[in-house]
Amino acid sequence: MMPCIHCGACVPVCPKGLWPNQLYEALAQGDLARADALGLARCGACRACQDHCPSTLPLTARFREGQRQVLRWTEAKTRAAEDAQQAAERYEAREARLQAAEAEALEAKRQRRAEAKRRTDARPPADNGADARRDAQRAALQRAMDKARAEGREEDLARLTAALAALGAAP
Amino acid sequence: MSRASVPKLMLFVLLATIPAAILRLTLEGPTLSLQLLAGPMGALAGEALLRRSAASLRDGSALLTGWLLALALPASAGAALTALSGGLAIALGKAPFGGLGHNPFNPAMVGYAALLMLFPLASVDGMSGATPLAALASREGLTIAEWVEAQPGPWGTGPGLALSLAFLTGGAALLLRRAIPWHAPAGFLLGLLGAAVLAYDGGGSHSAGHPLFHLFSGSALFAAFFIITDPVSGAHTPPGRLAMGVLAGALTVLFRSQGPFPDGVAFAVLLANGAGPALDALAEGRRQSRA
Numbered sequence: 001m002m003p004c005i006h007c008g009a010c011v012p013v014c015p016k017g018l019w020p021n022q023l024y025e026a027l028a029q030g031d032l033a034r035a036d037a038l039g040l041a042r043c044g045a046c047r048a049c050q051d052h053c054p055s056t057l058p059l060t061a062r063f064r065e066g067q068r069q070v071l072r073w074t075e076a077k078t079r080a081a082e083d084a085q086q087a088a089e090r091y092e093a094r095e096a097r098l099q100a101a102e103a104e105a106l107e108a109k110r111q112r113r114a115e116a117k118r119r120t121d122a123r124p125p126a127d128n129g130a131d132a133r134r135d136a137q138r139a140a141l142q143r144a145m146d147k148a149r150a151e152g153r154e155e156d157l158a159r160l161t162a163a164l165a166a167l168g169a170a171p
Numbered sequence: 172m173s174r175a176s177v178p179k180l181m182l183f184v185l186l187a188t189i190p191a192a193i194l195r196l197t198l199e200g201p202t203l204s205l206q207l208l209a210g211p212m213g214a215l216a217g218e219a220l221l222r223r224s225a226a227s228l229r230d231g232s233a234l235l236t237g238w239l240l241a242l243a244l245p246a247s248a249g250a251a252l253t254a255l256s257g258g259l260a261i262a263l264g265k266a267p268f269g270g271l272g273h274n275p276f277n278p279a280m281v282g283y284a285a286l287l288m289l290f291p292l293a294s295v296d297g298m299s300g301a302t303p304l305a306a307l308a309s310r311e312g313l314t315i316a317e318w319v320e321a322q323p324g325p326w327g328t329g330p331g332l333a334l335s336l337a338f339l340t341g342g343a344a345l346l347l348r349r350a351i352p353w354h355a356p357a358g359f360l361l362g363l364l365g366a367a368v369l370a371y372d373g374g375g376s377h378s379a380g381h382p383l384f385h386l387f388s389g390s391a392l393f394a395a396f397f398i399i400t401d402p403v404s405g406a407h408t409p410p411g412r413l414a415m416g417v418l419a420g421a422l423t424v425l426f427r428s429q430g431p432f433p434d435g436v437a438f439a440v441l442l443a444n445g446a447g448p449a450l451d452a453l454a455e456g457r458r459q460s461r462a
């Protein structure tokens with residue numbers, strides 16, 4: 001076995017019209033794409049090229065092996081493409097999920113704010129309640145003082161008067 | 172041929188040059204035999220020194236390179252320079268690229284060109300000993316017709332024509348036995364004649380020379396069947412080889428009429444070899460888009 005001297009003896013004898021010397025070179029260089037473009041798939045393994053090669057190169061066996069390599073290569077290519085497709089889909093789904101969650105959180109926050117605002121608006125002013133309570137206490141004290149005066153309980157009347165003064169004058 | 176081995180193939184090509192070699196020996200004297208021995212010896216010595224493997228000596232490629240080189244050089248080169256040229260052919264043109272099967276340029280033409288640059292006077296005219304080309308290059312304003320009249324015989328006859336026919340015979344044998352693909356020789360002859368016809372102006376004083384003159388002088392037919400046909404160098408696809416041949420033939424006419432050397436075959440072949448890989452890529456690309 002010697003190197004290919006590109007004598008061309010293999011070219012006219014190939015029934016498929018291939019260029020075995022170029023095919024062999026492409027495979028030796030590991031260039032599967034070039035071998036594929038040169039029509040490797042059409043080689044029928046008839047051995048005509050090999051029988052005419054003065055360098056006695058194992059052409060046919062190499063072409064068979066090359067065809068298997070190209071098959072594996074195309075399969076790997078399809079698999080890689082599918083993997084990439086799946087990864088892209090996973091990524092897009094996750095992005096969509098994250099965006100939806102974010103939008104939901106924003107909406108909930110907005111609603112909580114609106115609710116709080118509604119409650120604050122509905123509540124009466126804080127000192128209204130205190131005034132009312134003091135008015136009621138004053139009225140009660142007045143009633144108690146009237147009763148104490150009518151029954152002549154002088155100490156009670158003085159204590160009630162002081163309490164009424166502590167509450168402050170009516171507005 | 173159904174099945175040859177590499178050494179047999181090389182030997183067959185060498186045998187095809189025997190008629191031309193015998194013709195040169197009878198025309199130029201027995202001292203030429205020293206040169207014809209020195210070429211292969213120089214190339215084999217280069218191969219032995221640089222490749223260091225017995226197998227590479229036995230494959231016959233270095234032997235053939237040195238032999239073709241000795242045939243391409245004029246007798247004025249002498250045995251010593253021919254041996255040197257053979258060594259340079261291997262040292263510059265073959266060994267650095269990885270030996271047999273890997274040289275992008277024709278090693279014999281690398282050796283020829285190297286010698287031409289080192290010793291321009293020794294290898295003035297291509298083989299054939301044919302002064303016509305040198306005379307054409309330096310005919311100093313004579314028209315082709317005037318110049319032809321000044322020659323000892325009509326152009327294209329005499330030793331140059333006989334030698335060309337001897338190479339044609341050997342080349343025909345190679346083609347008939349299918350020892351070499353036909354594409355490169357066909358392209359070379361097409362390119363040479365095409366360019367010569369295009370450049371021919373009827374023989375004026377600036378004429379590039381009659382097309383038949385180009386075909387039968389210098390080393391045109393030698394190059395067409397024994398040099399551009401080197402399977403290893405240059406293009407490796409049938410269309411690539413055809414195109415490389417056309418390029419080399421056309422460049423030969425251009426270099427002969429415009430270049431500084433009388434015969435431009437060596438430089439034309441080297442340049443066309445250099446275009447080989449690109450031509451192959453083109454050919455493969457075209458195939459690919461057709462499939």
Ligand code: SF4
Nearest residue numbers: 004006007008010053
């Ligand atoms: S026959 Fe063998 S050495 Fe010749 S070109 Fe084809 S593969 Fe190369």
Ligand code: SF4
Nearest residue numbers: 014043044046047049
């Ligand atoms: S083995 Fe394949 S490449 Fe070789 S001649 Fe047969 S078909 Fe052509």
